[in-house]
Amino acid sequence: MQSRICVLPGDGIGREVTEQAEKALGALQDRFGHSFDLEHGLIGGAAIDETGGPLPERTLQVCRGSDAVLMGAVGGPSWDGEPWEKRPEKGLLDIRKELGLFANLRPAVIFRELAGASLLRPDIVEGGIDLLVVRELTGGVYFGEPKGREEVDGSRAAYNTMRYSEEEIARIARVAFDSARKRGGRVCSVDKANVLVVSELWREVVREVAAEYPDVELSHMYVDNAAMQLVRDPSQFDVILTSNLFGDILSDEAASITGSIGLLPSASLSASGLGLFEPVHGSAPDIAGRDLANPLAAILSLAMLLRYSLGLEREALSVEGAVAAVLEQGYRPGDLAREGEAAVACSRMGDLVAAGIRESVSQ
Ligand code: IPM
Ligand code: MG
Numbered sequence: 001m002q003s004r005i006c007v008l009p010g011d012g013i014g015r016e017v018t019e020q021a022e023k024a025l026g027a028l029q030d031r032f033g034h035s036f037d038l039e040h041g042l043i044g045g046a047a048i049d050e051t052g053g054p055l056p057e058r059t060l061q062v063c064r065g066s067d068a069v070l071m072g073a074v075g076g077p078s079w080d081g082e083p084w085e086k087r088p089e090k091g092l093l094d095i096r097k098e099l100g101l102f103a104n105l106r107p108a109v110i111f112r113e114l115a116g117a118s119l120l121r122p123d124i125v126e127g128g129i130d131l132l133v134v135r136e137l138t139g140g141v142y143f144g145e146p147k148g149r150e151e152v153d154g155s156r157a158a159y160n161t162m163r164y165s166e167e168e169i170a171r172i173a174r175v176a177f178d179s180a181r182k183r184g185g186r187v188c189s190v191d192k193a194n195v196l197v198v199s200e201l202w203r204e205v206v207r208e209v210a211a212e213y214p215d216v217e218l219s220h221m222y223v224d225n226a227a228m229q230l231v232r233d234p235s236q237f238d239v240i241l242t243s244n245l246f247g248d249i250l251s252d253e254a255a256s257i258t259g260s261i262g263l264l265p266s267a268s269l270s271a272s273g274l275g276l277f278e279p280v281h282g283s284a285p286d287i288a289g290r291d292l293a294n295p296l297a298a299i300l301s302l303a304m305l306l307r308y309s310l311g312l313e314r315e316a317l318s319v320e321g322a323v324a325a326v327l328e329q330g331y332r333p334g335d336l337a338r339e340g341e342a343a344v345a346c347s348r349m350g351d352l353v354a355a356g357i358r359e360s361v362s363q
Contacts, residue, residue, distance in 0.1 A: 003310050004037045006066040008059065011045040011088060012283025013293035013346075014072020020295035020350025021070060021302040024322070027357035028306075028315050039066065043095065044074025044088035044283075054091025060098055068309035069099075069276040070302060073283035088283075096137050101268035101276055102168070103175040104135040104247065105304070108234075108254035108264060113327055117259030117336060120231060127235030129258055132183065134176040134239055135247025137268055139168045140198075142244045162198050164243065169205040171271070176241035177213040184238035186217045190226045190246055202243065223250070230254060255280050262294030262335040265301035267308050275309040277301040287334070291345045294333035296323055299353055322356030 007022065009015040025036050041059035048054050054074070063069050074088035084090055095101070110118060110129040118125045144161030151157070173189075180187045189206045191199035203220055210218040221229065223246045229236065230253050242250060255261045264280040279297030287293055300323060307316035331352055337343035344352070 001310075001312075002035045002037060003068070004039065004066040005305070006059075006062045006069045007038055007040050008043040008063075008069060008071045009040070009046070010043050010072040010074040010283065011076045012073055012285045012288040013281075014044075014074065014283055016289070016291065016346050017279060017293055017295040017298035018070060018072040020346060020353070021298045023350045023354040024299050024302055024319055024357060027354040028318070031318065031357055031360065032312075032315055034312075034315070043071065043091045045076050045079045047091060048079060048082075048086050048088065052086075054086070054088050055094045055098070060095070063095070063099060063274075063276075066274070068274065068305045069095075070298075070305055071276055071278035072298065073279065073281065075283045076285040076288075093142065095276065096268060097143065099274060099276065100138065100270040100272070101274075102136060102138045102271070103172055103267075103269040104133075104137040104251075105175075105179065105267040105269070105308075106133040106135060106247075106251040106254070106264065106280060107131070107266075108133065108251070108258050110258045111260070111263065111324070111327055114258075114260055114263075114336060116338075118257060119259055120234070120257055124231075124233065125257075127233075129234045129254075130184075131234065131237040131254060132179055132239050133247055133251040133254055134172065134179060134241045135251060136164075136168065136172040136243050137247075138244075139164055140244035162196065162243075162245070164198055164202060166201065166205045169202050170209050173206045173209040173241060174212075175269070176239050177209065177216050180216045180239040181213070185215065186219070186238035188219045188221055188226070188237055188240050190221050190223050190240055190242040190250065192223050192246075193220070194222055206241065226250060227253060231257060251280065260336055261297070262333060263296050263300065265297050265304050267301070267304040269308060273309060275305065277305040277309075291347055292334045292343070293346045294335045295346050295350050296327075296333060296353075299323060299350070318357055318360055319353070321360070322353045325356050326352045 141162035144163040193199040
């Protein structure tokens with residue numbers, strides 16, 4: 001099978017971690033006889049420096065002509081003071097909108113051998129953490145109009161609009177219910193319906209969609225309570241369905257309670273099946289270019305790419321299996337190495353995972 005993958009390394013450690021994911025792709029070619037056609041593009045600060053803007057037209061064209069997009073990370077201190085049009089984050093928001101990537105899937109899983117890395121007490125993580133945040137990604141207060149700044153009688157004010165149409169709510173709800181069917185069969189929809197009228201509609205539409213899924217259990221939770229429940233008893237959650245802003249916050253919280261943000265992948269999917277896959281961690285400029293980063297989230301993002309955009313489940317499992325095996329063997333990337341443990345370099349982690357994928361040939 002021939003698949004076209006667009007790779008957007010971006011900024012900071014984005015480059016080195018996507019390189020390791022490419023090694024895994026190379027191993028998959030050898031192991032399963034696929035042919036992956038890779039094309040690279042610019043996004044974020046790297047694109048600003050080269051072309052003046054964070055999302056060049058060529059990048060969009062390459063993405064549209066591909067089956068899937070693998071991204072590294074965007075951002076860094078050198079662009080922080082720039083106007084919004086010249087900010088790496090703008091490239092990320094624009095690519096989501098342009099490619100219609102409305103469904104953001106962020107699994108938070110605790111690996112057995114890394115339970116000690118969780119920030120939570122051992123008795124709280126005992127029940128395991130295996131949840132999926134399904135975050136709406138192209139609507140809500142991130143994109144709502146009107147927005148702006150104004151000055152009234154010499155006093156500054158600014159505003160955004162949190163807006164959702166019923167179609168936008170229904171389509172993300174379906175993604176959550178479909179995901180729950182393949183997992184634990186439970187959806188917890190998170191909103192702020194005790195205060196926001198947009199959340200009232202959210203709840204109403206989610207209930208209507210739930211009627212199509214009698215086999216999935218639906219509950220609702222206010223976002224402040226959800227933030228608390230995530231640290232009090234994370235094992236109660238299966239799928240968390242929520243809006244753009246709440247999902248941004250809760251997915252970081254969910255990531256940090258697993259203790260290993262360097263392990264967490266994400267998928268952003270469109271209605272057409274084209275998806276963008278990226279690690280949840282950022283560009284980590286402080287360690288960039290020093291071969292210190294943890295490439296496993298990027299490699300696990302590749303596994304999601306294989307599963308969701310290319311329909312290659314066996315190959316996805318082989319990548320995930322190789323990552324788990326490397327961890328089981330005791331190899332620890334920099335962010336997971338404890339006192340006294342030798343940290344394994346980014347490039348070496350990539351080599352180990354690729355070797356693991358190739359080795360599975362002889363089994
Ligand atoms: C994320 C990030 C982005 C977001 C930023 C970088 C625009 O925090 O992907 O969660 O807020 O969506
Ligand atoms: Mg975020």
